[in-house]
Amino acid sequence: MSAHSEVPVVRAADSEADQRRVAGALAARGIGRGDRLVVSAAASPALLAVVLGALRSGVVPVVLDPALPAAERADLVADADPALDLGDDPAQLIGDEVADLAPFPLARPMHYTSGTTGRRKGVWSGVLTDQHARALATEEIELWGLGPADRHLQLSPLHHSAPLRFALHTLLAGGEVLLPGPFDAARAARVITDMRPTTTFCVPTHLQRLLREDVDWSGFRMLAHAGAPCPEPTKRAVIAALRDGAVHEFYGSTEVQFTVCTTADWLAHPGSVGRARPGRTLTTDERGQLWCAVPPWSRFEYWRAPEKTEQAWDGDRVTVGDLGRVDDDGTVWLDGRREDLVISGGVNVYPAEVEAALDAHPDVVESAVFGVPDDDWGQRVVAAYVGTATPDELATWARERLSPAKRPKSLHALGELPRTSTGKVRRLDLPGVLGL
Incomplete structure (x- = not known):
């Protein structure tokens, strides 16, 4: 047809x-x-x-x-x-x-x-x-x-x-x-x-x-x-x-x-x-x-x-x-939405800035950065991403481009990111998806 x-x-x-x-x-x-x-x-x-x-x-x-x-x-x-x-x-x-x-x-x-x-x-x-x-x-x-x-x-x-x-x-x-x-x-x-x-x-x-x-x-x-x-x-x-x-x-x-x-x-x-x-x-x-x-x-x-x-x-x-x-x-x-802001060790971390650095990796399609509770830092920065880069490769990439407070403390590869029907990433769903 x-x-x-x-x-x-x-x-x-x-x-x-x-x-x-x-x-x-x-x-x-x-x-x-x-x-x-x-x-x-x-x-x-x-x-x-x-x-x-x-x-x-x-x-x-x-x-x-x-x-x-x-x-x-x-x-x-x-x-x-x-x-x-x-x-x-x-x-x-x-x-x-x-x-x-x-x-x-x-x-x-x-x-x-x-x-x-x-x-x-x-x-x-x-x-x-x-x-x-x-x-x-x-x-x-x-x-x-x-x-x-x-x-x-x-x-x-x-x-x-x-x-x-x-x-x-x-x-x-x-x-x-x-x-x-x-x-x-x-x-x-x-x-x-x-x-x-x-x-x-x-x-x-x-x-x-x-x-x-x-x-x-x-x-x-x-x-x-x-x-x-x-x-x-x-x-x-x-x-x-x-x-x-x-x-x-x-x-x-x-x-x-x-x-x-x-x-x-x-x-x-x-x-x-x-x-x-x-x-x-x-x-x-x-x-x-x-x-x-x-x-x-x-x-x-x-x-x-x-x-x-x-x-x-x-x-x-x-x-x-x-x-x-x-x-x-x-x-x-x-820089993102106020509710997406991650405050780690008193430092404001804007997910959009970290995502831009990760997305620049040639083997990353897209990423989403969010915060999870941390006893020492208040929140720690976590990233989920779609792509063929390994977490170790991406961690090395991030170390060369981001200050310590902004570097994701863990990186998780996914087949796709959870989204609303308008294409917005559901950041609040990611800790559950990753079992964090």
């Missing part, structure tokens, strides 16, 4: 017709601005139509992972307090009646944070003014240069904020979206080669697996990646495979977007995450936490958690707890 026959293609005009029918069904049910609608379904044309039709009616879709255990899903639905729960069948809301749509989404979807620590929090932006709605959509479309000629390849699940954002704005810009289903490297390679998408968003795990396939990358004008640090060898291989300037990285979270890193910026500053997006300014505080001043249409609160909202904001500046540095030229470097 060819890639063409097995991959749904969502075209902007077709989706808009379905969005109008979604808007009609919502109006008929009396569901309006600020109400929430829960859906937890696999990627499909119907899911995109429901999300965009709701947003352009001022209804806030709460997009949940369809693989959630029933009890966890029930907790999140109860917390979201929706006017309607579509379950895993978004098509049921595409009715016969049609209604008008706003030109741009009047809200952002509410996602529950899927970080590696803590209880999930709903990220709520409410209903936007028309002016802010236009500014929000225009910023995203112009930043990535999206237009009617774009064919976006969907590689990541739509219940995550970044993949959904790229798909929605491609349709809003008049382009089309390819939905090849759950990620499979061989299938994705065929789609890239045969259907020649122009844009995609992915995480580094996707890139590592695609680089092992026979892929014709030449159709891409823009490949954006985020979600987890990208090992330098992987990044350089992708830059070499694509046309000049096509590879972009960005730093953001479910809550807010911070930076963009072009190919040129990364080559000039390998390992950085670029500079602030337009309209934003990044600074650090005395603890090394990154704060970002954002435009009004990027504001949010944590749903029904005012104390967490208050901790995140200082005027128009917001933090999600990440640690980093900002150079004089505005280049941003990440």
Whole structure:
């Protein structure tokens, strides 16, 4: 079977017709601005139509992972307090009646944070003014240069904020979206080669697996990646495979977007995450936490958690707890999350710095560094890694590149690192995986 026959293609005009029918069904049910609608379904044309039709009616879709255990899903639905729960069948809301749509989404979807620590929090932006709605959509479309000629390849699940954002704005810009289903490297390679998408968003795990396939990358004008640090060898291989300037990285979270890193910026500053997006300014505080001043249409609160909202904001500046540095030229470097910080013998050890040193070894694919309790040092530094290097070889490598406090006290080779569905390493799971 060819890639063409097995991959749904969502075209902007077709989706808009379905969005109008979604808007009609919502109006008929009396569901309006600020109400929430829960859906937890696999990627499909119907899911995109429901999300965009709701947003352009001022209804806030709460997009949940369809693989959630029933009890966890029930907790999140109860917390979201929706006017309607579509379950895993978004098509049921595409009715016969049609209604008008706003030109741009009047809200952002509410996602529950899927970080590696803590209880999930709903990220709520409410209903936007028309002016802010236009500014929000225009910023995203112009930043990535999206237009009617774009064919976006969907590689990541739509219940995550970044993949959904790229798909929605491609349709809003008049382009089309390819939905090849759950990620499979061989299938994705065929789609890239045969259907020649122009844009995609992915995480580094996707890139590592695609680089092992026979892929014709030449159709891409823009490949954006985020979600987890990208090992330098992987990044350089992708830059070499694509046309000049096509590879972009960005730093953001479910809550807010911070930076963009072009190919040129990364080559000039390998390992950085670029500079602030337009309209934003990044600074650090005395603890090394990154704060970002954002435009009004990027504001949010944590749903029904005012104390967490208050901790995140200082005027128009917001933090999600990440640690980093900002150079004089505005280049941003990440040191990890505050909860990932390892304090060994009173020395702050940033996992990202140690991982960068280990990942530079030619026989290491990627690594993850974390701390475990230690009676003498408070915590000791431990590393898990994927690759063919032996622990002794890697320990010698680390001794030549890291100060004593930062060197892993033990190194453990694994077939793969445990991850969230967005590609973030589950550091808290590693001690259990390794029996530490």
